Amino acid sequence: xxxxxxxxxxxxxxxxxxxxxxxxxxxSATTGPAPASTSIPETRPxxxxxxxxxxxxxxxxxxxxxxxxxxxxxxxxxxxxxxDIDTRVPCADPHQYEVYLRTQHPARAGAPWPGDREMEAFAxxxxxxxxxxxxxEIYELxxxxxxxxxxxxxxFEHEKARFRSIHCYVQRDDGGEMVGSARDSRR
Numbered sequence: 346x347x348x349x350x351x352x353x354x355x356x357x358x359x360x361x362x363x364x365x366x367x368x369x370x371x372x373s374a375t376t377g378p379a380p381a382s383t384s385i386p387e388t389r390p391x392x393x394x395x396x397x398x399x400x401x402x403x404x405x406x407x408x409x410x411x412x413x414x415x416x417x418x419x420x421x422x423x424x425x426x427x428x429d430i431d432t433r434v435p436c437a438d439p440h441q442y443e444v445y446l447r448t449q450h451p452a453r454a455g456a457p458w459p460g461d462r463e464m465e466a467f468a469x470x471x472x473x474x475x476x477x478x479x480x481x482e483i484y485e486l487x488x489x490x491x492x493x494x495x496x497x498x499x500x501f502e503h504e505k506a507r508f509r510s511i512h513c514y515v516q517r518d519d520g521g522e523m524v525g526s527a528r529d530s531r532r
Contacts, residue, residue, distance in 0.1 A: 397421055401439075402432030407494055408508050412447045415440035415526075416514075439522040442492070445479040446472060446513040450501075458498045468493040472513035480515065481531040488532045489515045 400419045410416055415436040420429045434440045448471050452459060459467075472493045476484045484491060493513050500508035515527045 397423065397428075400430065400432050402434035404430050405433040407431050407512065408496075408500075408510065410444050410447075410512060412444050413526075413528075415443045415523075417441045436526045437524070439524050441520075441522055442514040442516050443523065443527050444512050444514045445527070446475040446511075448511050448513075450496075450509045450511060452501075452509065458501050464495045464501075468495050468511045468513070471511055475513060476515075479529075480527055481529040488518055489527060489530075490518045491515055 398419045398421055400417065402417060405416065407416070410431075410433060413436075415434050415438075417432050417434055417440055418429065419432070420427065422428070436443060450459070450464065450467055458464075472491050473484060476487070476491050480487055480489060491513060492515075493511055495511055496508040515523075517523055
């Protein structure tokens with residue numbers, strides 16, 4: 346038994362010696378901790394360039410899209426920048442979205458931005474209220490989704506432009522394309 350104790354003690358001594366101060370160790374008791382580095386390596390995620398999609402239709406500012414218009418949205422990366430465009434297309438052709446209502450927020454001229462929540466709530470209520478009359482089916486039973494475009498704060502408060510329009514649109518719930526108008530489609 347004492348032989349085993351001596352062997353264990355010898356092994357412990359070897360282990361302790363191995364853990365002793367090492368002059369090459371940057372955190373040894375004699376040299377102290379390694380100096381802190383003040384430079385942080387800068388890493389930026391890189392976005393791989395994607396090919397420009399073959400878009401269909403005429404590039405349009407969505408503020409100019411009227412009720413009854415159909416449009417597509419395209420997005421890609423070029424030179425590490427996200428590029429987004431919208432195009433107006435005939436509703437008889439394949440398209441992603443159809444505007445079914447364009448209405449104005451009721452704020453008086455010069456009124457301050459009502460806030461994101463108020464703008465979203467107003468748009469949702471207007472779009473939901475007009476959905477069944479346009480599609481011919483209540484929203485809850487429809488295979489179509491509703492969406493809306495709201496003005497940004499800077500557009501809403503702009504001295505001259507004053508974009509107050511809310512655009513309500515329908516799209517397929519699976520993200521696919523529609524052909525023809527969704528008006529009275531009962532989908």
